[in-house]
Amino acid sequence: MAKRGPDESHESVKSVQSEGNGSSVNKRYLLFKIDLFVLSFVCLQYWINYVDRVGFTNAYISGMQEALQLKDDDLNVTNTCFTVGYIIGMLPNNLLLLVIPPRIWLSFCTLSWGILTLGMSQVHTFGQCCAIRFFQALFESCTFSGTHLILGSWYKESELPIRSAIFTSSGLIGSMFSGFMQVKIYNDLNGRYGMSGWRWLFVIDFCITCPIALYGLIFFPGVPEKTTDGKNWLSMKTIIFTDQELQYARRRLPARDESLKLDWSVIPRVLKKWHWYLFSLVWVLGGENLSFASNSTFALWLHNQGYSLSHRNNYPSGIFAVGVLSTLLAAVYLSKFKRARHWHVAIFIAVAMCIVAIMIRANPLNPNVMFTAQYLGGIGYAGQAVFFAWANVVCHEDLQERAIVLASMNMFSGAVNAWWSLVFYSATTTPHFEKGCYALMATAIASGIVSVLIRKCQIRDYGKKQQLAYIDANDIIENDDEDDDEEEQQIQQVNVV
Template sequence: MIKDANSITQNEVEGEPTTPKRPVNRRFLLFKIDLFVLSFVCLQYWINYVDRVGFTNAYISGMKEDLNMVGNDLTLSNTVFTIGYIVGMIPNNLILLCIPPRIWLSFCTLAWGLLTLGMYRVTSFKQICAIRFFQALFESCTFSGTHFILGSWYKEEELPIRSAIFTGSGLVGSMFSGFMQTSIFTHLNGQNGLAGWRWLFIIDFCITLPIAIYGFIFFPGLPDQTSAANRLSMTKYIFTEQELHYARRRLPARDESTKLGWSTVPRILKRWHWWMFSLVWVLGGENLGFASNSTFALWLQNQKYTLSQRNNYPSGIFAVGIVSTLCSAVYISKFPKARHWHVSAFISLIMIIVAILIRTNPLEPKIFFSAQYLGGVAYAGQAVFFSWANIVCHADLQERAIVLASMNMFSGAVNAWWSILFYSADMVPKFEKGCYALLATAISSGVVSVVIRSLQIKENLAKKSVPYIDANDIFGEEEDDENQDEYEGENASVEFGDEEMTEVPNPFR
């Protein structure tokens, strides 16, 4: 028999005498989540992109000539990386359900850092492909894994901004990598007999190592799957048990009966979430083609721009990506009538313009520069689509992990051959096929977003909320801390308000 929720206290659940409890300070809790959860995943994604973009910067800064790379070697090495990324995507997200994310994400960061260090010793194209494949296996934990973790800590109205900050951190890493390569080439090229591009990989590792250590010590993982008991973790000193339980309870109720097993597959496949979100990010990911496949750097090299210009000019794309990502997050979070599909439609329109501009006159610098920088708007799709999937799939933990991983996995699977067909190095400088491909994905992604929105409305109208009591959620507080300094013993019980017990989703959100 379940005891009345209004009379259950934390101490009674633990079998101890009832004692007064101070309420959880909501604002301070959110601040700590941002400080220790968001900070690590952003640092991890930042160095991820420093490492990833650093490879292209190394290629155009002397690696191509030193290793006698020819033809489509750059494109092929990126394809090998993509294959490793695809292979590791879903397994990494499922591992996060079994191994504390603090341990697994920190280990993966260290692993790809060591592999990055190994790049400074390569002497052949085959060695590059081998290292890039295993780098991708470990790096694939980052993007979709982080969105899964963010969805476990943040409420719907908090998620777009945090997703945007996370996505922006990767773009900052992309910008930083170009400037760092330029500085390294200027000051370290030839030092100790090493070319400047080799020094880039050494310095990347030196930055990656402390981030992995920071995550292992300070990153708390998931609110209901923390490793606070581990003596090497600072979680127990950063968050109280009451705060961790409240962090879980403040989110919408989810089905606690679902487990990871063979029943997970049919459960997910019979819903539209997996199919439609995977499709929309395949299309949205290819909208990023002109940026993610280094077409600007290759074009600049083809047009005989200087080394510093080849490394620095593409940074403008990432700057546009940061601004557009943050603006889209503010729009979705702060405007009552804002919807995710609005941003998707805007991105589609911009990418159509980009395709038309490049197809019109790809040899005119003003047109090509304008088109490339406008193309940075497509980066906003990362935060928009993944936060959207987080919200729609929140009620099923295993489905959410698999859907987020599948979105990135299928996007990578398509990009593995898409980049060879439409954005290979031998298509510089016109990228004629790429323009038509971009036009098709831009239009299609907008249409699919509208379909997802209609399915979401239909699903929300059909939902029936049920009372929800879970052992993990019986701790916490219900009153505003700003207006209450002391917590009276007679009010120490947990109060389940009507809005938490029987919340009916707004069908128009």
């Protein structure tokens, strides 16, 4: 359910007068600065996250397997080690973002996994791969759900779909970039200074990661809460944003109960609502809808069928390209169409994934069928932005609950994927993937059913309460545009159903 914003063509000339000094907040310029400094860092971080993450698979099919004598399901086992680390780090990372300034924690995590990526260039055994992948995941788990938590602290419901789509697309672009980069590195650096091309990939990844971590430490403003973070070492927050802009950035968001704190009371607050249960379940299913892509089955199939190294690295990029396109189209649909709802996209994804499973099961050795099905499977990536933006909207009133719900969605999805990929999508099932096809049909159908159930619960909740504009007593701004407030309340009431 995306809230429809009013015609914003007049906003460039409107401003909100601040208390006391008469200075103004230009709403359009404020949103531009939020996009420039908030969205840019989280997108760069997620982009390099996937460059580093997918780089392991690209290295595997570009010489690592033979150099380290990896066999059978070693690739799946190392991916499972990564998944376990990802699960363990998910919830603690999200809660730490409520305690430690996000610019510091996210920048530290980015630098840490960059150093571990550099360490991957020196591995010589299967055990070393597993250990480094595990600790990489501990730090990388801060990115996805943590960023959705931060986006929900800056953007209104009408603004979230596009920003969430841009963010998730940056990871898919990173996946595409990693494949192209591996081919270029292999052609130009393989054997240089006695290092194989796949080892150079990790070195180059590290060199890209470090500047992004430094950029975040200096320019990323974190969240628009009252904090002394802007006065801390190296932060540009108070230079980028005025106090009035930060006040308005908080005040323009929907109501949030400021009395709720991060303490033991958060446990019953989370458990007594349906949000945690159903959103966790729907992303367990939605995450497994991506199993053909996330387990690199296309790259394995290309390897099995004797395609060249460049083709094995480049052809799977088409899946991520489709993912980017479908994610952006879903965001445009939710933002621009008046009667659009999140569950509409969820049903479309479910149907598309069923078609993918049927095609691969019917004729997995036909290149035309496999290429079409694998690329069509990229549609499933649209679920990342849709489901997490949906959870952000539903849980906006309780910051701590929202942090736990968003982390739990990714955490439980990872927990299931840790064994799901081994059971249904192991490398030994190449090229037929019979078990994986049946598993995909099951998760696709189930995800559509759960999405409809979430929508019914959401309608029921909106029927019990009236949405109010968020006003913090410490953030009252005099001479505000009363027409804007009245217009927003009308929009909220219209979009309840």
